Amino acid sequence: MSALHTFLANYGAVIIDETLRHIYLTVVAVVVACLFAIPVGVALAHTKRQVVISVVLGSAGVLQTIPGLAMLAIIVMIFASMKLPTIGVPPALIALIFYAILPVLRNTYTGIKSVDTGLVDVGMGVGYTRWQILTKIELPLAMPVIMAGIRIATVWTIGTATLCALIGAGGLGDLILKGLRSISFDYLAAGTVPAALLALVMDGLLAFAELYFTPGRIRRRRKDYSAGTSLTWRGAIAIVAVLGAAFGLMLRNGFLGTSRRHYVAAFDSEFLVRQDGFPGLARLYQLHLHTRPLQMDSGLLYQAIKQKSVDIIDGFATDGRIKAYHLVALKDNLHFFPPYYAAPLVRESTLRRYPVVKTLLDRLSNRISDTTMRSMNYAVDNQGMPAAKVARKFLLLNHLIPSHVIPQRRRIGKIVIGGKSFTEQAVLGQIMAQLIADNTNLRVVTHLTLGGTIICFNALKSGDIDIYPEYTGTGLVDILKRKVIENPEEVYAIDRRVFRQRYHLLWLKPFGFNNTYTITVRGTTATKQHLTTISDLAHLIDEQNHTS
């Protein structure tokens, strides 16, 4: 009981907020899909051209087979090529609308088709016009089937909408992603349970609406036999009411794009939940953002700030895009972030079995400077080079692998290299993998798109992977939950000692660069507002809040 109480105290407000967003996404997507699919379905049911029917239903069917994630990706790409905003609600809505179309379209078509043609005939006989036949006979009789389609579309949309958190559209997916990134059951529950309940409630509401909209379902003692309010009018009024309510809700909660007097921040899901991430940062710097920061995949953050959809993001010191996009990393003047020197984190047992791995990885010690890492990240992120190729170039340049073609050899044993799902980890993972593969007979397997710190760390502990690149500050604050320490050597020493004692994991020698988190704004913003430190930003935000 008290557990539930604390849970609700901690997450109640967020759950309500994200649920409202989720409802908004779902309702708007389904209503828009219906406004398109029902008329098209009706038209299809009345056309005699079989070709048109096959083409339309077929292409709607193909649309449906595209996986949700891929659909989102395709929409984002199309939006990017059209110079439209690639993050936030609009692209998410488009993807959801595409998804909701098929069930409604197909059910409208079959619903109307299955209306007894004899009744349509009688309808003409009693003197109905074509339109009256549609609204008074065909639609009412097809209503249960159409409503079934709308219910399917709604339940699907509620599920698919969780993916929209990846592109900063918010919703309950935000909480689920946070749960995944931090292996936090609380977050997972806070996202999943409301989503499931939402699906049940919406389905129930629609079942009730079906009862209401289908004449003859509820016994009404009819008193007025003259034309009266027809189904179409009632339907139109209901749709307008629902849309109006949804928009009103959104306006009240400021979801429809905050006024640009206030800065909007967006962070990746890991930064939002980490000890050394946003919560601690906001506390230390007294950062009172007007709206809760958006959550989106780290790859999309730079795109978002460049397009001015957001104003503040979390960046990495070694990210090539900071320079490329004319962004400025603000100075951490209160020393919130610990040093983040990257180093291979390895299982002790792996090194005992294959001592050569340590010898090889030690060769990387201090070989990668901040500049080197940044240019490699830049090559992948901005020049579209594969991480494997960038890694190979680096290894060849430093004579770490033989330059001649290595003949196929029989491989024995197995080393699994992991990495978190962002560019730098992919490059580091590839460097380690190729270094080992080209200098030994070991078989090397890579898993370089694991969800985040906690997922990588758990995989390493359980032996699913043998090595992954980790950052000293992350080890100290995020994994060991210690206080921030400024001295890099001290951090490394603590990490080494505790990880070895507690987990039998070894920190090898650091690669050389420090990839600290940075709070990043656009260069133009920084110049205009005279921002150099995070404290400056905090003051500016306070000013904005006061003037409004």
Place this chain on the structure above:
Amino acid sequence: MITFDKVSKSYTNNELAVNMVSMEIAAGELFVLLGTSGSGKTTLLRMINRLEDPTSGVITVGGRSVMEQDPVALRRNIGYSVQGTRLFPHMTIGANIAITPSLLGWDNERLVHRINELLEMVGLEPDQYIHRYPSELSGGQNQRVGVARALAADPPVILMDEPFGAIDPITRDRLQDEFLQLQAHLKKTVVFVTHDVFEAFKLGDRIAILNEGMVQQVDTPEMIASVPASKFVEDFLGHNRILLLMQNRQVGELQEEYEPLVPTAAAGFTATIDVKDSLATALEKFRSANMRRLPVISESQMLGLLSVDTVTNHLIPGDCPAEGALK
């Protein structure tokens, strides 16, 4: 009121569902289309309110070609009870009946009054049935509502496609009687489709017999039964013909052959025959009274004696008297 001039209709295939039909239906007439299944009765009927358009030929209603009239307005002025009586399952009985008049803009008070009137007319207690849905009525009750719906807007022309098809013989007989009474004072122009010879002969002022889309004969029931126009009509009536003749001729037609009445003998008769009785009824009375002669009365006045032989002589075609004597 309704005329057909060389009307033909073919659906997608080349066969003619209706083949060069020309005929006229007078105002106030109960006109029956009779024929076997697939003979084109429904097609002919549906061309009147433009649910089908003729392939060639002209149909007029009220003097104007239907092709020149707005189909929706035309249909609102023609009552139509469809074959198999399909009521709208999502509307109450009352709402089903009210459709056409409400489309014509009647106010609610008038509509409610009309629904009640019609339900009573077709023998369904209004209070009990008005709010029910069609699925809560029997098939026969549904058919009666179908008839009521066709009559609802009080249209001058009514098309009825086998309206009493799914009803048991006793109820059907009653409904037919009620319908005849109704028609006697409503005087609508009714086009009535049936494949039941007895129904056609009982109801029809005139009957058109159809075969393979072609009209074989258009005439009064008596003429069709006594003088079939073709071998087909003869075969179609078959062994029912003698029955039909007996049912469609009245004793009064044999007036000239009554035997004079001997007043003293009157006391011995146990039954009497009415001049309006059909020959069939007369024969039945001879049989049940077990007598060869019975007195004929008209409004309790004795006209003479009729003998069995006179009746049978008339029914044997070979002995048929000259045309004039029949009418």
